[in-house]
Amino acid sequence: MPELSKLFLQIVQLSLEAGFLVLVVILLRLVFRSTPKWLHCLMWALVAVKLICPFGIESKASPMPKSDAVRSSVESTASVSESVGELPEQHPTQQEQPSQSHGTGIQSHVMQNEPKPAGSSMILPSAVKIGSWVWLAGMSGILLYAAASAVALRRRLADAVPLDDSTENPDRIYRSHRIQSAFLFGIVRPKIYLPFGIDGENLRQVIAHEKAHLRRLDNVTKAAAFILAAVYWFNPAIWLAYILYCRDIELACDESVVKGKQPDERKAYSMALLECSTEKNANGGDCRGADRGDHQTD
Numbered sequence: 001m002p003e004l005s006k007l008f009l010q011i012v013q014l015s016l017e018a019g020f021l022v023l024v025v026i027l028l029r030l031v032f033r034s035t036p037k038w039l040h041c042l043m044w045a046l047v048a049v050k051l052i053c054p055f056g057i058e059s060k061a062s063p064m065p066k067s068d069a070v071r072s073s074v075e076s077t078a079s080v081s082e083s084v085g086e087l088p089e090q091h092p093t094q095q096e097q098p099s100q101s102h103g104t105g106i107q108s109h110v111m112q113n114e115p116k117p118a119g120s121s122m123i124l125p126s127a128v129k130i131g132s133w134v135w136l137a138g139m140s141g142i143l144l145y146a147a148a149s150a151v152a153l154r155r156r157l158a159d160a161v162p163l164d165d166s167t168e169n170p171d172r173i174y175r176s177h178r179i180q181s182a183f184l185f186g187i188v189r190p191k192i193y194l195p196f197g198i199d200g201e202n203l204r205q206v207i208a209h210e211k212a213h214l215r216r217l218d219n220v221t222k223a224a225a226f227i228l229a230a231v232y233w234f235n236p237a238i239w240l241a242y243i244l245y246c247r248d249i250e251l252a253c254d255e256s257v258v259k260g261k262q263p264d265e266r267k268a269y270s271m272a273l274l275e276c277s278t279e280k281n282a283n284g285g286d287c288r289g290a291d292r293g294d295h296q297t298d
Contacts, residue, residue, distance in 0.1 A: 002132075005125075008132035011231065015235045018051045018237075019238070022238070022241045025043045025241070028043060029043070037251040037252035038256075040252070041245065041248050041249055044244070045221075048224065051232060135234060138234065142233055153185065156179070157174070157176055160174035160175060160178075161175055162175075172190070172191045174194070177195070182206050184213050190214060190219050198276070205273070206272065206273075206276065209253060212253045216253060218249050218253065
């Protein structure tokens with residue numbers, strides 16, 4: 001089979017296995033709802049490993065789909081279909097061995113010389129070929145759209161100004177009047193962007209939230225998760241996993257910020273996020289980080 005079709009079949013097989021694992025993680029999130037959210041993120045990391053790694057442990061008692069089951073069945077069908085036109089033509093002088101009865105010999109000769117339909121054996125390989133090109137087009141379209149969005153956002157942030165009017169700006173924090181939400185943008189040299197209008201205690205808490213994302217490398221892991229979702233775009237379970245993972249990294253970030261703080265400090269943090277959420281509903285933005293732009297590169 002062509003290399004693209006083989007790759008597509010492997011993607012489909014990994015998608016089936018990872019889809020089952022997504023359901024397991026969702027169930028574990030419900031059962032262990034009170035556990036630290038970084039453990040939830042770790043469970044999603046296992047799904048990512050499954051999507052990347054084509055190897056796994058199989059057993060007869062495991063409900064996980066068997067590896068290479070789809071690919072082997074389709075490749076065997078393709079090999080049969082490819083061999084239909086490659087059979088050597090029988091020479092007219094070649095005759096069948098005489099049978100014990102004349103009637104049986106005629107029937108055997110007719111059955112062997114009857115042409116076999118090749119259309120049914122070509123349906124599955126043709127569907128795989130078409131599916132592989134559809135998969136490639138869909139993945140390319142999603143990634144190109146994400147890249148175009150990153151370029152457009154970068155241009156919109158071109159006139160952003162440093163937060164403290166410092167020439168050094170070691171924390172790489174900027175304000176922009178073109179955004180309504182605070183977020184971390186970039187991977188190689190990420191920057192924190194804040195909208196105007198956040199001041200005082202709210203500003204301090206929002207910056208603490210964005211710095212927690214930066215320490216946890218959420219901008220990197222979310223970018224990787226988005227790429228995986230784009231590769232497996234045809235599987236709704238993978239997109240559901242991506243959405244739930246984005247929620248879990250937000251909750252894990254909140255836990256990281258308030259860890260070890262006094263009750264009054266936790267209350268101040270919660271109130272700041274609540275006020276930002278109110279402004280989000282009014283302005284269509286969000287003051288919390290990692291909600292937009294984190295999967296883009298710098």
